[in-house]
Amino acid sequence: MAKEEVVKKLEELGNDMVTEIQKNESPKFKTKIRAKSNVLYDPGLGYLLLGNKTEERTFLNIAQAKKFMQTIAIANKCKKFLQENAHTSIRGLFYQLKFSLGEDVEEELFSEQSESNPLIEDLELALDVKREDLNLTTDRKGVAAGMFKIIDRFGGENIEIDGTKLGRSGWAIPSDVDNDIEFKDIKAKYVLVVEKDAMWQRLNEERFWEKEKCILITPKGQASRGCRRLIRKLADYDLPVYVFTDCDAWGWYIYWTIKTGSMNLAYLGRNIAVPEAKFIGVTMQDIKDYSFLEKLTIKAKEIDIKRAEELLEYEWIKAHKEWVNELKQVLQQKKKIEQDALQGPRLSFVVDYLKEKIKKNKVLP
Amino acid sequence: MDHKNENNNAVNNFQKSADIDSSFENFREHSVAEFFKKNKQMLGFSGKVRSLTTIIHEYVTNSLDAAEERNILPEIIVKIQELEKNERYLVTVEDNAGGIPKEFLGKALGKILAGTKFHRFMQARGQQGIGAAGCTMFSYITTGKPIKAISKFKDYVVEAEISIDINQNEPIIKILREDAISENEKSGLCVIAEFAEVKYEESSYGVLEYLKRTSLVNPHLEILFLDPENKKHLFPRSSNIIPKRAQEVQPHPLGLNAHDIYELIKKDNQHRNVESTLINSLARFSKAKAIEIQQMLDFDLKIRKEDFTWEHANKLVNAIKKVKWIAPSLDSVVPIGKEQLEKAILNILNPQHYAITEREPKVYRGGIPFVVECAIAYANIQDNNKKDLVDATTQTKNGQKKAEVMRFANRVPLLFDAGNCAITEAVKSIDWKRYNIDNFEEQPITVIVNVSSVFIPYTGAGKQSISAEEEIVNEIRFALMENARNLQRFLSGRRREQEILSKKKVLYRYVEQLAKDISELSGKNNYNELKKKLEELIEKRYLQSNNVELSEEEIMEIEKELERTENQSEVKKQKKLFDEESIEE
Structure with missing residues (x-):
């Protein structure tokens, strides 16, 4: 979203409140309820989003007064960041707002970061903007390389980033891939997301992205906002998205977060979900298909079993019989496999495995 | 002051009556003073702290009654000095109540059961104890020293040492000085006495608390108290109205205990036999009633007062209880009054909130009138000017305020024997939670209850607690509830x-x-x-x-x-x- 537009939204919020106060009304704003009760899954769209329950925050309600004041303080601070063209982390914002409310007042505007974090989300919903639009950054996590070119407008320069010329380290995915980032040239045929950084390094070394004309991404575990947003944006270029994780609780969780979004960020809806993503492996079927894997399985831990049972209850998982089948096998065999196991026969085997799977479309929905 | 009707034969007669019981055969003749010496606990001289409070009570009460009788606004100075660090104290009580004429000084302060009050029946403070002479005796018993009295009566001043001949119950008086009163001197009495076997303590039984409570129900009184640490406690006057004197009425038979009857008979010099004393001194005691009672007794009511014994008195009391009586007149009850109590509470307690209830006169035991007054005061306003003079509520050790129940009978503070008292029972019976007062004991609440009656039904000879008569407890309860509701509203x-x-x-x-x-x-x-x-x-x-x-x-x-x-x-x-x-x- 353009900076000017966000500043305008912030000013409107302020102006509405001035009008209310002048009309002898309590200043207020509306935001959506982010509680679980207002999170729903839309089977047609295939991702989690917030329902229509809204909530009015008003200053004269003693229970809301402090949060109200704090939210407006955040809004005003963000307006300044935008005007100054400066970004800061949500922790940086917290420190900007951690000050005493008066000379002889012991109370601080904010005293814990946990107070400010949810208010940022309130503000995002009230203004219908993302925190990245408010010049708030989150920790960077995730690396990409492959068939893409990006213009990064940074520090008054336009820096071109070529995904094929990043050496061993790759491109660290920033927290905001929307503002001042321009996708210049996407020559890839698909996007491959691999759970682990080690696997990414292995494939990068094999120049897998060149061989397969793809973009290779690792979220390094659970995908960050920036990483999920990047995958979403690449999917919008009609690129298929394949996710490659361990066959265990953590791996499934990473996949489903990328695909349907998460409860916590349900308010971001489609912006952060990739319902068209496919699961490439590792699957229980692989154990049968690749006989060497049989010996490389690990005994499933209690959490893996519990997680599999839980997943079977989710309506968006129940809808896919392949997944029901897969998870039932997990419960039956009580085994798990790490993606690293595919390097068992030889280091480059994983390349063959991925190629074959994609070619034959042996994926789970 | 009027000093007649003295009697020193009381215990002689007590001895004679013992003839009835052979176990009393070896009883030798005691004077009333010796009787006191042996039974001093009965009269409030038990326990070191209590003894000192009793001493102060006797002197202050005398001063108050004397001032009231002479229509003087009382000013009393009480001074207690610790002489050595072995619980030996010098007590000085000085008043402005007119003094005592020289010829009565010895008898007033050195002869037990001699005084102005014993022969009169009205609602008076001096129903308790044994008077200033008892203190003289206590001083003599514990220190062997006489007391010193300075009386400024009319235009002359007498300074004397007074002691007591315990065997004869006769005063020993030594005049030290006689002089004309100087122009700017006010008349009054000052008593200086030394005591041992007493102890000064700032507790709820102590002198300070006694004086505070006394001033609370006597708004016309001003007391200056100098404690052993020479700290000044001023209880200022809050009203210039001298309380209306209770109308003197004849006592009602139902209000008397054996001791009262015994005293009554023995002191009557005008009637030669018991029956005529009863008929002439008691309300509602007609000839017909005398006949009715005679039928229940195994002795003749017409015996001479000299032959009347404790035993007889006991039997008479029991018989009186079995007869129906016409109720006594209500004129005899004089409560403090709402306005006066209000002034004193504001003055002494300085509370954030208070409520006062004065109930209508009621009767107990089928005919004895009484009036209950009750006040609840909540937390005091911190006033630095008054702070070191009076503290409204008791502080517990950790500095928390604590509930306090101040009991009064005829405007006399009751500090001891709280356990059996009608007031205590009534306070305990209140469900304070109903009034949103949780943890009553820990609240900064002062409850003040004054029961006024010509005949307070005390539970013991010490006269420190009111018998829990159903009617009295109920009245106190209603008064408390009314005040509790008021406090609830405030809170x-x-x-x-x-x-x-x-x-x-x-x-x-x-x-x-x-x-x-x-x-x-x-x-x-x-x-x-x-x-x-x-x-x-x-x-x-x-x-x-x-x-x-x-x-x-x-x-x-x-x-x-x-x-x-x-x-x-x-x-x-x-x-x-x-x-x-x-x-x-």
């Missing part, structure tokens, strides 16, 4: 007020920051306007929420209605009693 009002205040305070705390942010966020830069407007909004908001509540008057009305239904049965019962009384009158 809930205060809670609501505090709640609103704290809510407002919270909102006010955020106003500046919010006004600043909105003014900047909107780009209007109208901080001052927004701040002012927001503050107005807060005020308006909490004004509105206040108006939703019932008004004080409305709540009062509702609660009065509740009380009416609560008391209905009680009122009926009382009404019936009064109706009967008026018919018989």
Whole structure:
């Protein structure tokens, strides 16, 4: 979203409140309820989003007064960041707002970061903007390389980033891939997301992205906002998205977060979900298909079993019989496999495995 | 002062009556003073702290009664000095009550059972103890020293040492000085006495507490107290009205115990036999009643007073209880009065809130009139000017305020034997939680109850607690409940007020920051306007929420209605009693 537009939204919020106060009304704003009760899954769209329950925050309600004041303080601070063209982390914002409310007042505007974090989300919903639009950054996590070119407008320069010329380290995915980032040239045929950084390094070394004309991404575990947003944006270029994780609780969780979004960020809806993503492996079927894997399985831990049972209850998982089948096998065999196991026969085997799977479309929905 | 009707034969007769019982054969003749010496605990001289309080009580009471009788606004100075560090004290009590004529000085201070009060029956303080002469005796017993008295009566001053011949119950007086009173000197009495086997302590049984309570129910009294650490405690006068004297009435038979009857008979020099003393000295004691009672006795009522014994007195009391009596007249009861009590509470306790209830006169034991007055005071206002003089509520060790029950009978503080007292029982029977007072014991509440009656039914000879007669306990309960409701209203009002205040305070705390942010966020830069407007909004908001509540008057009305239904049965019962009384009158 353009900076000017966000500043305008912030000013409107302020102006509405001035009008209310002048009309002898309590200043207020509306935001959506982010509680679980207002999170729903839309089977047609295939991702989690917030329902229509809204909530009015008003200053004269003693229970809301402090949060109200704090939210407006955040809004005003963000307006300044935008005007100054400066970004800061949500922790940086917290420190900007951690000050005493008066000379002889012991109370601080904010005293814990946990107070400010949810208010940022309130503000995002009230203004219908993302925190990245408010010049708030989150920790960077995730690396990409492959068939893409990006213009990064940074520090008054336009820096071109070529995904094929990043050496061993790759491109660290920033927290905001929307503002001042321009996708210049996407020559890839698909996007491959691999759970682990080690696997990414292995494939990068094999120049897998060149061989397969793809973009290779690792979220390094659970995908960050920036990483999920990047995958979403690449999917919008009609690129298929394949996710490659361990066959265990953590791996499934990473996949489903990328695909349907998460409860916590349900308010971001489609912006952060990739319902068209496919699961490439590792699957229980692989154990049968690749006989060497049989010996490389690990005994499933209690959490893996519990997680599999839980997943079977989710309506968006129940809808896919392949997944029901897969998870039932997990419960039956009580085994798990790490993606690293595919390097068992030889280091480059994983390349063959991925190629074959994609070619034959042996994926789970 | 009037000193007649002395009697020193009391115990001689007591001895004679012992003939009836062979175990008393070896009883030798005792003087009343010796009797006292042996039974001093009966008279309040038990325990070191209590003894000292009793001493002060005797002197202060004498001063108060003397001043009242002479229509003087009493001013009393009490001074207690610790002589050595072995619990030996010098007590000085000085008043402005007119002094004692030289010829009566010895008898007033050195002869037990001699005085102005014993032969008269009206609601008076001096129903208790054994008087200033008892103190003289106690001083002599514990230190072997005489007391010193300086009496300024009319235009001359007498200074004397007074002691007591214990065997004869006769004063030993040594005049030290006689002089004309100097021009600027006021008449009055000053007693200086030394005591051992006593102890000064700042406890709820101690002298300070006694004086505080005394001043609380005697608003016309001014006391200056100098404690052993030479700290000054001033209990200032809060009213210039000298209380109306109780009308002197004949005692009602139902109000007498054996001791009272014994005293009555022995002191009567005008009637030669017991029956005529009874008929002439007691209310409602007719010839017909005498005949009725005679039928229940195994001795002749017409015996000479010299032959009347304790045993006889006991039998007479029991017989009296079995006979129906016409109720005594109500004129004899003099309560403190709401206005006077109010002044004293404000003056001495300086509470944040108080409620006073004066009940209508009621009767107990089928005919003895009494009046209950009750006040509840809540937490004192910290006033630095008064702080070192009086402390309204007791502080516990950790500095927390604690509930305190101040009991009074005929305006005399009852400090001891709280356990059996009607007042204690009534306070305990109240379900304080019903009035939103949790943990009554720990609240900064002072409960003041004064029971006034010509005949207070004390539980023991020490006269420190009121017998828990059902009618008396009920009256106290009703008075307490009325005050508790009042306190509840105050507390809930205060809670609501505090709640609103704290809510407002919270909102006010955020106003500046919010006004600043909105003014900047909107780009209007109208901080001052927004701040002012927001503050107005807060005020308006909490004004509105206040108006939703019932008004004080409305709540009062509702609660009065509740009380009416609560008391209905009680009122009926009382009404019936009064109706009967008026018919018989």
